[in-house]
Amino acid sequence: xxxxxxxxxxxxxxxxxxxxxxxxxxxxxxxxxxxxxxxxxxxxxxxxxxxxxxxxxxxxxxxxxxxxxxxxxxxxxxxxxxxxxxxxxxxxxxxxxxxxxxxxxxxxxxxxxxxxxxxxxxxxxxxxxxxxxxxxxxxxxxxxxxxxxxxxxxxxxxxxxxxxxxxxxxxxxxxxxxxxxxxxxxxxxxxxxxxxxxxxxxxxxxxxxxxxxxxxxxxxxxxxxxxxxxxxxxxxxxxxxxxxxxxxxxxxxxxxxxxxxxxxxxxxxxxxxxxxxxxxxxxxxxxxxxxxxxxxxxxxxxxxxxxxxxxxxxxxxxxxxxxxxxxxxxxxxxxxxxxxxxxxxxxxxx
Amino acid sequence: xxxxxxxxxxxxxxxxxxxxxxxxxxxxxxxxxxxxxxxxxxxxxxxxxxxxxxxxxxxxxxxxxxxxxxxxxxxxxxxxxxxxxxxxxxxxxxxxxxxxxxxxxxxxxxxxxxxxxxxxxxxxxxxxxxxxxxxxxxxxxxxxxxxxxxxxxxxxxxxxxxxxxxxxxxxxxxxxxxxxxxxxxxxxxxxxxxxxxxxxxxxxxxxxxxxxxxxxxxxxxxxxxxxxxxxxxxxxxxxxxxxxxxxxxxxxxxxxxxxxxxxxxxxxxxxxxxxxxxxxxxxxxxxxxxxxxxxxxxxxxxxxxxxxxxxxxxxxxxxxxxxxxxxxxxxxxxxxxxxxxxxxxxxxxxxxxxxxxxxxxxxxxxxxxxxxxxxxxxxxxxxxxxxxxxxxxxxxxxxxxxxxxxxxxxxxxxxxxxxxxxxxxxxxxxxxxxxxxxxxxxxxxxxx
Numbered sequence: 162x163x164x165x166x167x168x169x170x171x172x173x174x175x176x177x178x179x180x181x182x183x184x185x186x187x188x189x190x191x192x193x194x195x196x197x198x199x200x201x202x203x204x205x206x207x208x209x210x211x212x213x214x215x216x217x218x219x220x221x222x223x224x225x226x227x228x229x230x231x232x233x234x235x236x237x238x239x240x241x242x243x244x245x246x247x248x249x250x251x252x253x254x255x256x257x258x259x260x261x262x263x264x265x266x267x268x269x270x271x272x273x274x275x276x277x278x279x280x281x282x283x284x285x286x287x288x289x290x291x292x293x294x295x296x297x298x299x300x301x302x303x304x305x306x307x308x309x310x311x312x313x314x315x316x317x318x319x320x321x322x323x324x325x326x327x328x329x330x331x332x333x334x335x336x337x338x339x340x341x342x343x344x345x346x347x348x349x350x351x352x353x354x355x356x357x358x359x360x361x362x363x364x365x366x367x368x369x370x371x372x373x374x375x376x377x378x379x380x381x382x383x384x385x386x387x388x389x390x391x392x393x394x395x396x397x398x399x400x401x402x403x404x405x406x407x408x409x410x411x412x413x414x415x416x417x418x419x420x421x422x423x424x425x426x427x428x429x430x431x432x433x434x435x436x437x438x439x440x441x442x443x444x445x446x447x448x449x450x451x452x453x454x455x456x457x458x459x460x461x462x463x464x465x466x467x468x469x470x471x472x473x474x475x476x477x478x479x480x481x482x483x484x485x486x487x488x489x490x491x492x493x494x495x496x497x498x499x500x501x502x503x504x505x506x507x508x509x510x511x
Numbered sequence: 512x513x514x515x516x517x518x519x520x521x522x523x524x525x526x527x528x529x530x531x532x533x534x535x536x537x538x539x540x541x542x543x544x545x546x547x548x549x550x551x552x553x554x555x556x557x558x559x560x561x562x563x564x565x566x567x568x569x570x571x572x573x574x575x576x577x578x579x580x581x582x583x584x585x586x587x588x589x590x591x592x593x594x595x596x597x598x599x600x601x602x603x604x605x606x607x608x609x610x611x612x613x614x615x616x617x618x619x620x621x622x623x624x625x626x627x628x629x630x631x632x633x634x635x636x637x638x639x640x641x642x643x644x645x646x647x648x649x650x651x652x653x654x655x656x657x658x659x660x661x662x663x664x665x666x667x668x669x670x671x672x673x674x675x676x677x678x679x680x681x682x683x684x685x686x687x688x689x690x691x692x693x694x695x696x697x698x699x700x701x702x703x704x705x706x707x708x709x710x711x712x713x714x715x716x717x718x719x720x721x722x723x724x725x726x727x728x729x730x731x732x733x734x735x736x737x738x739x740x741x742x743x744x745x746x747x748x749x750x751x752x753x754x755x756x757x758x759x760x761x762x763x764x765x766x767x768x769x770x771x772x773x774x775x776x777x778x779x780x781x782x783x784x785x786x787x788x789x790x791x792x793x794x795x796x797x798x799x800x801x802x803x804x805x806x807x808x809x810x811x812x813x814x815x816x817x818x819x820x821x822x823x824x825x826x827x828x829x830x831x832x833x834x835x836x837x838x839x840x841x842x843x844x845x846x847x848x849x850x851x852x853x854x855x856x857x858x859x860x861x862x863x864x865x866x867x868x869x870x871x872x873x874x875x876x877x878x879x880x881x882x883x884x885x886x887x888x889x890x891x892x893x894x895x896x897x898x899x900x901x902x903x904x905x906x907x908x909x910x911x912x913x914x915x916x917x918x919x920x921x922x923x924x925x926x927x928x929x930x931x932x933x934x935x936x937x938x939x940x941x942x943x944x945x946x947x948x949x950x951x952x953x954x955x956x957x958x959x
Contacts, residue, residue, distance in 0.1 A: 209623075209627065210623040210624070210626075210627045210628075211623065213578065213619040213622070213623065214616060214619040214620050214623065216619075217611060217615045217616050217619050219582075220582065220585055220611045220615055221608065221611035221612050221615065221616070223585055223586070223611070224585065224604060224607040224608030224609075224610065224611040224612070225604075225608045225611075225612075226604075227588070227589070227596070227600050227603075227604035227607055227608060228600060228601055228602075228603075228604025228605045228607070228608050229604070231596055231597055231598075231599070231600025231601050231604055231675075232597050232600075234588075234589045234596055234597075234600055234604070235589055235593035235594070235596035235597035235600060235910075236593065236597070237589070238586060238588075238589025238590045238593065238596070239589060239590055239591070239593035239910035239912055239913055240912065242590050242910070242913045242917060242921075243917065243921075245586055245590055246590065246921040246924065249582060249583045249586055250924060250928055252579065252582055253579040253580070253582075253583075253928055253932070256575060256578060256579040257575065257579060257932065257935065260571070260572070260575035261572075261575070261935060261939060264572075264939050264942070264943075265939075265942070303912075307593070307911075307912045308912065309912040309913060309914075468600070468601030468604070468677070468678070469601055469671065469677035469678060471677070471678055471679055472601045472602075472605065472677065472678040475605075475678070475681045476605065476608075478681075479609060479612070479613075479681075480608075480612065483609070483612035483613055484612065486612075486613075486616075487612065487616045490616055490617070490620040491620075493620070494620055494623060494624070497624065497628065497631070498627075
């Protein structure tokens with residue numbers, strides 16, 4: 162049952178990264194692919210009706226983590242206090258940038274929010290990557306499972322670590338390029354003409370970085386957290402996850418080159434890649450949910466961090482129909498707003 | 512009191528008080544927008560659709576504020592209240608996760624469709640989008656109230672071997688008897704806010720002699736629903752909530768009323784200031800025996816005063832509790848009077864011509880916000896010194912690994928961010944009000 166909820170939370174987080182990932186990516190690259198107001202509006206319209214719903218996956222995953230693994234929630238949220246607060250401020254900046262931008266037609270008003278949108282999207286991508294890096298590297302847990310990390314210390318991965326060190330920053334940059342590619346493929350899929358061309362070029366450049374960083378991060382991860390390799394070696398079926406990532410990575414290349422007909426598939430391949438990388442990481446640390454970098458016995462695992470058996474069982478009863486309903490909403494929305502947005506075409510809205 | 516603890520309390524109190532300024536408008540407004548859309552569908556014509564579209568703009572700005580200030584609330588259970596979360600996350604995590612799954616997805620999905628899809632959805636589809644936004648926001652309220660109700664009156668749990676609180680009945684958590692009155696009282700409170708805001712903006716247009724057709728619609732709908740809602744606030748919801756407190760949190764009731772000594776035929780103090788040193792009420796103005804009557808339906812019933820409980824069980828800020836309760840009740844009474852007279856004038860057809868009363872309505876808008884805020888302060892300060900009533904003391908709940916300096920740093924950060932947000936909100940809402948509802952020919956540019 163613990164393993165099941167571990168997988169369900171992982172699926173929700175993966176859904177969040179895949180969905181909000183493309184609108185974060187679109188935010189990072191919108192200055193590169195859209196050169197004027199009309200084009201910028203087009204990029205924003207490609208995420209306008211969906212970004213808020215995508216972000217809800219973060220809240221839903223957080224809530225699920227909260228009740229299934231309350232000790233993990235309490236320990237990690239208070240231990241990562243400072244970066245989480247910064248993430249909150251960035252989410253506020255990003256939300257207001259998207260929502261308030263179009264309320265006033267002014268050449269002074271809009272660039273402020275465009276810059277805010279790009280800045281917050283880019284930093285969020287890096288922070289989310291760094292957060293993943295922290296969970297893989299491990300934190301100095303006390304005997305009662307608490308910790309508190311400063312933003313940075315000596316930038317090394319052992320001893321008195323901080324949130325940011327060379328490894329977590331590397332994972333942060335990696336996440337940044339992954340989402341750049343993901344967002345660019347989404348924008349390409351939703352647009353035509355120049356924006357489409359530029360988005361494809363951005364995706365092409367990002368692909369090279371993603372390949373390089375995938376190799377580099379994988380190698381150093383094996384050094385920083387030896388458990389990842391041990392898990393893979395002891396249970397070789399787990400290689401299916403990294404394999405999935407490789408397939409996704411190759412798929413993005415092939416379908417991006419296939420032109421217009423491959424746009425949807427290229428984006429989906431990027432989704433597969435992201436899911437493959439995340440599941441590889443999750444598989445690599447299982448059954449840890451928060452490894453200790455000082456004494457492995459203090460690590461939080463799915464067993465010592467989970468809630469009672471009744472809570473997990475009854476949770477399933479509402480979770481399954483709840484998520485089916487959510488999938489229904491998403492299918493409905495994405496179908497409703499499917500297809501390319503023509504540049505300069507004004508849809509409905511306020 | 513340890514200063515890190517005070518800062519964690521202030522951190523949550525500040526961010527949640529600010530956050531709730533926005534949902535109280537959107538939850539109430541969602542209902543009023545459904546009423547406008549229903550009128551449009553029932554032959555009221557395009558006028559009501561345009562009116563709904565105007566309110567959708569105010570709704571969207573307020574909703575965005577509610578979303579961006581609401582996400583920090585869910586995080587803060589873990590960041591600032593790790594002790595509480597570790598012990599009780601298995602219980603209240605259920606309701607918070609259900610809120611995300613059942614309410615937030617519904618709300619965000621159909622708000623997107625409501626704001627972006629009026630043409631494509633058609634009149635009926637658009638009505639459904641409005642209705643589902645309303646349903647989502649009221650469901651969200653339900654799960655949050657269920658969470659708070661559990662902290663006020665825990666139910667459906669057992670204590671595990673390591674002192675952790677384990678859920679034993681989801682039904683008991685979701686059907687906690689505390690929820691009924693707290694939920695209805697809170698949601699109708701949101702309707703009061705939205706109604707007075709709508710009436711106020713309607714009065715503003717009538718006084719300015721612009722958009723007068725809309726002004727009359729807004730005043731008519733706002734005053735009517737304010738009248739119904741402000742009466743429901745007193746009875747049965749406020750009354751029911753008061754009886755809950757009398758039964759389950761008697762020390763809190765005594766503190767709210769400023770009743771220091773156990774009294775037969777206890778009075779209600781209309782005004783007066785609690786003097787905690789001398790343990791009495793200064794400058795009191797009493798209604799004799801009223802407290803006994805409304806609490807126990809008998810003139811001479813005994814009501815326990817604070818002296819019946821050890822001071823360690825008293826709420827730790829009795830003057831704040833007393834004043835916030837009195838502000839809530841006092842304003843609630845004024846709302847009933849104002850809404851009743853305005854409604855009576857409306858029925859007689861004399862309201863639109865009465866500039867004096869339009870001025871009163873115009874000035875009314877801020878006060879429901881104050882009353883709702885004071886009500887929540889009453890509930891949460893009244894729960895002290897417990898974070899979970901009778902189970903866990905507030906000082907055991909805070910994140911002890913987060914120092915006072917770090918908590919102050921982020922509190923100041925939030926204060927700065929929210930100051931900027933307030934300015935933006937007022938600026939944008941002012942523009943929309945100034946702009947007013949549009950003729951149907953040109954639905955404003957899109958893009959979100």
